[in-house]
Amino acid sequence: MKNTIIKFGFYGFLLSIVLFLSGLYFGKGMDFSTQEVVGYLTMVVSLVFVFFGIKHFRDNENKGQLSLSKGLLIGLLISAFTASGIALADYIYTTAINPDFFNEYIAMMREQGHTEEIPDWGSGFMAFVMFATVLIIGFIISLISALILQRKN
Template sequence: MKQTVQKYGLYGLLTGFIIFIIHLVIGINNFDNSTNEILGYVSIFLSLSFIYFGIKHYRDQINNGLISLGKAIAIGILISLLVGLGIAIADFMYTKFIDPSFFSNYEQHLIEQGKEDEIIKMTSSTAAIFMLALVTIIGFIISLISALILQRK
Protein backbone atom coordinates (compact mmCIF):
# COMPACT_ATOMS: atom_id res chain seq x y z
CA MET A 1 0.00 0.00 0.00
CA LYS A 2 2.84 2.36 0.87
CA GLN A 3 4.36 2.22 -2.64
CA THR A 4 0.98 2.81 -4.29
CA VAL A 5 0.28 5.83 -2.07
CA GLN A 6 3.74 7.27 -2.68
CA LYS A 7 3.61 6.68 -6.44
CA TYR A 8 0.14 8.11 -7.07
CA GLY A 9 0.51 10.81 -4.43
CA LEU A 10 3.69 11.94 -6.17
CA TYR A 11 1.92 11.91 -9.55
CA GLY A 12 -0.83 14.12 -8.11
CA LEU A 13 1.66 16.40 -6.40
CA LEU A 14 3.70 16.82 -9.60
CA THR A 15 0.54 17.46 -11.61
CA GLY A 16 -0.40 20.23 -9.19
CA PHE A 17 3.08 21.77 -9.38
CA ILE A 18 3.14 21.61 -13.19
CA ILE A 19 -0.26 23.29 -13.47
CA PHE A 20 0.87 25.90 -10.93
CA ILE A 21 4.03 26.65 -12.94
CA ILE A 22 2.08 26.84 -16.21
CA HIS A 23 -0.32 29.21 -14.50
CA LEU A 24 2.61 31.38 -13.39
CA VAL A 25 4.19 31.34 -16.87
CA ILE A 26 0.93 32.27 -18.58
CA GLY A 27 0.56 34.98 -16.02
CA ILE A 28 -1.81 34.97 -13.11
CA ASN A 29 -2.28 38.72 -13.57
CA ASN A 30 -3.65 38.11 -17.09
CA PHE A 31 -6.82 36.62 -15.59
CA ASP A 32 -9.42 38.04 -13.23
CA ASN A 33 -9.85 36.58 -9.75
CA SER A 34 -12.80 34.39 -10.78
CA THR A 35 -10.84 32.77 -13.61
CA ASN A 36 -7.84 32.21 -11.32
CA GLU A 37 -10.12 30.61 -8.74
CA ILE A 38 -11.63 28.28 -11.34
CA LEU A 39 -8.16 27.33 -12.62
CA GLY A 40 -7.12 26.62 -9.03
CA TYR A 41 -10.02 24.24 -8.48
CA VAL A 42 -9.38 22.54 -11.83
CA SER A 43 -5.77 21.93 -10.79
CA ILE A 44 -6.95 20.48 -7.47
CA PHE A 45 -9.38 18.09 -9.16
CA LEU A 46 -6.85 17.03 -11.79
CA SER A 47 -4.27 16.38 -9.09
CA LEU A 48 -6.77 14.43 -7.00
CA SER A 49 -7.85 12.31 -9.97
CA PHE A 50 -4.86 10.11 -9.14
CA ILE A 51 -6.82 8.85 -6.13
CA TYR A 52 -9.02 6.78 -8.44
CA PHE A 53 -6.04 5.42 -10.36
CA GLY A 54 -4.11 4.65 -7.17
CA ILE A 55 -7.01 2.68 -5.69
CA LYS A 56 -7.54 0.86 -8.99
CA HIS A 57 -3.82 0.03 -9.25
CA TYR A 58 -3.73 -1.33 -5.72
CA ARG A 59 -6.84 -3.43 -6.30
CA ASP A 60 -5.78 -4.85 -9.66
CA GLN A 61 -1.98 -5.10 -9.39
CA ILE A 62 -1.23 -5.56 -5.70
CA ASN A 63 -4.28 -7.13 -4.05
CA ASN A 64 -5.44 -9.73 -6.63
CA GLY A 65 -8.46 -7.76 -7.83
CA LEU A 66 -9.93 -7.23 -4.38
CA ILE A 67 -10.21 -4.16 -2.18
CA SER A 68 -12.41 -3.30 0.76
CA LEU A 69 -14.19 0.01 1.15
CA GLY A 70 -12.04 0.94 4.15
CA LYS A 71 -8.73 0.12 2.47
CA ALA A 72 -9.73 2.06 -0.66
CA ILE A 73 -10.71 5.11 1.40
CA ALA A 74 -7.44 4.90 3.37
CA ILE A 75 -5.39 4.81 0.16
CA GLY A 76 -7.35 7.74 -1.25
CA ILE A 77 -6.98 9.89 1.87
CA LEU A 78 -3.24 9.25 2.03
CA ILE A 79 -2.86 10.21 -1.63
CA SER A 80 -4.94 13.36 -1.02
CA LEU A 81 -2.70 14.29 1.92
CA LEU A 82 0.37 14.19 -0.35
CA VAL A 83 -1.41 16.23 -3.02
CA GLY A 84 -2.67 18.66 -0.38
CA LEU A 85 0.81 19.08 1.03
CA GLY A 86 2.16 19.94 -2.43
CA ILE A 87 -0.62 22.43 -3.11
CA ALA A 88 -0.17 23.98 0.35
CA ILE A 89 3.57 24.42 -0.27
CA ALA A 90 2.94 26.00 -3.69
CA ASP A 91 0.31 28.32 -2.18
CA PHE A 92 2.65 29.30 0.65
CA MET A 93 5.54 29.99 -1.75
CA TYR A 94 3.31 32.07 -4.00
CA THR A 95 1.76 34.23 -1.27
CA LYS A 96 4.97 34.57 0.76
CA PHE A 97 7.64 35.08 -1.90
CA ILE A 98 6.21 35.50 -5.42
CA ASP A 99 3.28 37.83 -4.66
CA PRO A 100 3.46 38.98 -1.02
CA SER A 101 0.76 41.59 -1.70
CA PHE A 102 -1.74 38.92 -2.82
CA PHE A 103 -3.97 39.15 0.26
CA SER A 104 -4.10 42.95 0.35
CA ASN A 105 -4.86 43.04 -3.41
CA TYR A 106 -7.62 40.45 -2.97
CA GLU A 107 -9.10 42.43 -0.05
CA GLN A 108 -9.10 45.55 -2.22
CA HIS A 109 -10.85 43.60 -4.99
CA LEU A 110 -13.56 42.48 -2.54
CA ILE A 111 -14.02 46.05 -1.28
CA GLU A 112 -14.40 47.31 -4.86
CA GLN A 113 -17.13 44.70 -5.42
CA GLY A 114 -18.92 45.69 -2.21
CA LYS A 115 -18.14 42.39 -0.52
CA GLU A 116 -16.42 43.71 2.62
CA ASP A 117 -18.24 41.10 4.71
CA GLU A 118 -16.35 38.32 2.87
CA ILE A 119 -12.92 39.58 3.93
CA ILE A 120 -11.01 37.14 6.10
CA LYS A 121 -7.57 38.12 7.34
CA MET A 122 -5.13 35.49 6.06
CA THR A 123 -1.40 34.97 6.15
CA SER A 124 0.69 32.72 3.96
CA SER A 125 0.77 30.09 6.70
CA THR A 126 -2.96 30.09 7.41
CA ALA A 127 -3.72 30.00 3.69
CA ALA A 128 -1.44 26.98 3.26
CA ILE A 129 -3.12 25.17 6.17
CA PHE A 130 -6.53 26.04 4.73
CA MET A 131 -5.51 24.65 1.32
CA LEU A 132 -4.20 21.44 2.91
CA ALA A 133 -7.51 20.99 4.75
CA LEU A 134 -9.59 21.85 1.66
CA VAL A 135 -7.71 19.44 -0.61
CA THR A 136 -7.93 16.69 2.01
CA ILE A 137 -11.71 17.17 2.37
CA ILE A 138 -12.20 17.12 -1.39
CA GLY A 139 -9.85 14.13 -1.53
CA PHE A 140 -11.96 12.29 1.04
CA ILE A 141 -15.07 12.82 -1.11
CA ILE A 142 -13.25 11.59 -4.22
CA SER A 143 -11.86 8.66 -2.20
CA LEU A 144 -15.32 7.68 -1.02
CA ILE A 145 -16.78 7.82 -4.54
CA SER A 146 -13.80 5.92 -6.00
CA ALA A 147 -13.97 3.33 -3.22
CA LEU A 148 -17.67 2.73 -3.84
CA ILE A 149 -17.01 2.29 -7.56
CA LEU A 150 -13.90 0.11 -7.21
CA GLN A 151 -14.57 -2.03 -4.13
CA ARG A 152 -14.59 -5.80 -4.64
CA LYS A 153 -14.82 -8.30 -1.84
Protein backbone atom coordinates (compact mmCIF):
# COMPACT_ATOMS: atom_id res chain seq x y z
CA MET A 1 0.00 0.00 0.00
CA LYS A 2 2.82 2.38 0.91
CA ASN A 3 4.51 2.02 -2.49
CA THR A 4 1.24 2.69 -4.33
CA ILE A 5 0.60 5.84 -2.29
CA ILE A 6 4.13 7.14 -2.84
CA LYS A 7 4.17 6.29 -6.56
CA PHE A 8 0.77 7.74 -7.48
CA GLY A 9 1.11 10.56 -4.95
CA PHE A 10 4.39 11.58 -6.55
CA TYR A 11 2.76 11.56 -9.99
CA GLY A 12 -0.02 13.79 -8.66
CA PHE A 13 2.52 16.05 -6.95
CA LEU A 14 4.51 16.55 -10.17
CA LEU A 15 1.45 16.99 -12.38
CA SER A 16 -0.08 19.52 -10.00
CA ILE A 17 3.06 21.68 -9.99
CA VAL A 18 3.43 21.52 -13.78
CA LEU A 19 -0.25 22.29 -14.44
CA PHE A 20 -0.45 25.03 -11.81
CA LEU A 21 2.62 26.87 -13.02
CA SER A 22 1.67 26.32 -16.69
CA GLY A 23 -1.77 27.75 -16.01
CA LEU A 24 -0.22 30.82 -14.43
CA TYR A 25 2.29 31.26 -17.24
CA PHE A 26 -0.17 30.81 -20.10
CA GLY A 27 -2.98 32.57 -18.29
CA LYS A 28 -1.18 35.88 -17.76
CA GLY A 29 -3.59 37.76 -20.03
CA MET A 30 -6.72 36.17 -18.56
CA ASP A 31 -8.89 37.84 -15.97
CA PHE A 32 -8.97 36.50 -12.42
CA SER A 33 -12.30 34.69 -12.93
CA THR A 34 -10.94 32.67 -15.85
CA GLN A 35 -7.74 31.96 -13.93
CA GLU A 36 -9.88 30.66 -11.06
CA VAL A 37 -11.64 28.21 -13.38
CA VAL A 38 -8.27 27.07 -14.75
CA GLY A 39 -7.07 26.63 -11.17
CA TYR A 40 -9.97 24.37 -10.23
CA LEU A 41 -9.51 22.36 -13.43
CA THR A 42 -5.85 21.95 -12.49
CA MET A 43 -6.87 20.61 -9.10
CA VAL A 44 -9.34 18.09 -10.49
CA VAL A 45 -7.06 16.89 -13.30
CA SER A 46 -4.13 16.51 -10.88
CA LEU A 47 -6.31 14.32 -8.67
CA VAL A 48 -6.87 11.78 -11.47
CA PHE A 49 -4.08 9.72 -9.92
CA VAL A 50 -6.34 9.06 -6.92
CA PHE A 51 -8.54 6.80 -9.03
CA PHE A 52 -5.63 5.08 -10.73
CA GLY A 53 -3.77 4.59 -7.45
CA ILE A 54 -6.78 2.97 -5.77
CA LYS A 55 -7.36 0.77 -8.82
CA HIS A 56 -3.68 -0.23 -8.93
CA PHE A 57 -3.74 -1.20 -5.26
CA ARG A 58 -6.91 -3.27 -5.70
CA ASP A 59 -5.78 -5.08 -8.84
CA ASN A 60 -2.03 -5.51 -8.24
CA GLU A 61 -1.44 -5.53 -4.51
CA ASN A 62 -4.63 -6.68 -2.81
CA LYS A 63 -5.74 -9.68 -4.90
CA GLY A 64 -8.68 -7.85 -6.49
CA GLN A 65 -10.26 -6.86 -3.19
CA LEU A 66 -10.88 -3.36 -1.87
CA SER A 67 -12.90 -2.12 1.07
CA LEU A 68 -14.42 1.33 1.07
CA SER A 69 -12.30 2.42 4.04
CA LYS A 70 -9.03 1.18 2.51
CA GLY A 71 -9.82 2.85 -0.83
CA LEU A 72 -10.73 6.09 0.92
CA LEU A 73 -7.51 6.05 2.95
CA ILE A 74 -5.34 5.43 -0.12
CA GLY A 75 -7.15 8.15 -2.04
CA LEU A 76 -6.78 10.69 0.77
CA LEU A 77 -3.07 10.03 1.13
CA ILE A 78 -2.52 10.38 -2.63
CA SER A 79 -4.59 13.58 -2.48
CA ALA A 80 -2.30 14.93 0.25
CA PHE A 81 0.68 14.61 -2.10
CA THR A 82 -1.22 16.45 -4.85
CA ALA A 83 -2.41 19.11 -2.41
CA SER A 84 1.18 19.62 -1.27
CA GLY A 85 2.28 20.18 -4.87
CA ILE A 86 -0.36 22.82 -5.52
CA ALA A 87 0.31 24.52 -2.18
CA LEU A 88 4.04 24.58 -2.91
CA ALA A 89 3.49 25.99 -6.40
CA ASP A 90 1.11 28.62 -5.01
CA TYR A 91 3.62 29.62 -2.34
CA ILE A 92 6.46 29.88 -4.86
CA TYR A 93 4.28 31.91 -7.21
CA THR A 94 3.11 34.39 -4.56
CA THR A 95 6.53 34.84 -2.95
CA ALA A 96 9.05 34.62 -5.80
CA ILE A 97 7.37 34.84 -9.20
CA ASN A 98 4.64 37.41 -8.55
CA PRO A 99 4.88 38.83 -5.02
CA ASP A 100 2.35 41.56 -5.96
CA PHE A 101 -0.38 39.00 -6.68
CA PHE A 102 -2.44 39.77 -3.56
CA ASN A 103 -2.29 43.52 -4.14
CA GLU A 104 -3.40 43.01 -7.76
CA TYR A 105 -6.22 40.72 -6.65
CA ILE A 106 -7.43 43.15 -3.97
CA ALA A 107 -7.35 46.01 -6.50
CA MET A 108 -9.43 43.95 -8.92
CA MET A 109 -11.95 43.12 -6.17
CA ARG A 110 -12.32 46.82 -5.34
CA GLU A 111 -12.79 47.66 -9.04
CA GLN A 112 -15.66 45.17 -9.10
CA GLY A 113 -17.34 47.03 -6.25
CA HIS A 114 -16.32 45.00 -3.21
CA THR A 115 -16.03 47.63 -0.52
CA GLU A 116 -15.61 45.41 2.52
CA GLU A 117 -12.16 45.04 3.99
CA ILE A 118 -10.22 42.25 2.29
CA PRO A 119 -7.64 40.79 4.67
CA ASP A 120 -4.08 40.26 3.49
CA TRP A 121 -3.32 36.85 4.98
CA GLY A 122 0.02 36.31 3.28
CA SER A 123 1.48 33.59 1.10
CA GLY A 124 1.79 30.93 3.79
CA PHE A 125 -1.85 31.10 4.80
CA MET A 126 -3.02 31.15 1.19
CA ALA A 127 -0.86 28.09 0.41
CA PHE A 128 -2.56 26.34 3.34
CA VAL A 129 -5.98 27.31 1.94
CA MET A 130 -4.97 25.84 -1.42
CA PHE A 131 -3.80 22.65 0.34
CA ALA A 132 -7.11 22.36 2.22
CA THR A 133 -9.16 23.04 -0.91
CA VAL A 134 -7.38 20.33 -2.90
CA LEU A 135 -7.67 17.92 0.03
CA ILE A 136 -11.45 18.49 0.23
CA ILE A 137 -11.83 17.93 -3.51
CA GLY A 138 -9.52 14.93 -3.16
CA PHE A 139 -11.75 13.51 -0.41
CA ILE A 140 -14.76 13.70 -2.73
CA ILE A 141 -12.85 12.07 -5.60
CA SER A 142 -11.46 9.43 -3.21
CA LEU A 143 -14.94 8.61 -1.92
CA ILE A 144 -16.40 8.30 -5.42
CA SER A 145 -13.41 6.25 -6.62
CA ALA A 146 -13.54 3.93 -3.60
CA LEU A 147 -17.27 3.42 -4.05
CA ILE A 148 -16.80 2.55 -7.72
CA LEU A 149 -13.76 0.32 -7.18
CA GLN A 150 -14.69 -1.47 -3.96
CA ARG A 151 -14.88 -5.23 -4.36
CA LYS A 152 -15.12 -7.97 -1.80
CA ASN A 153 -14.62 -11.60 -2.71
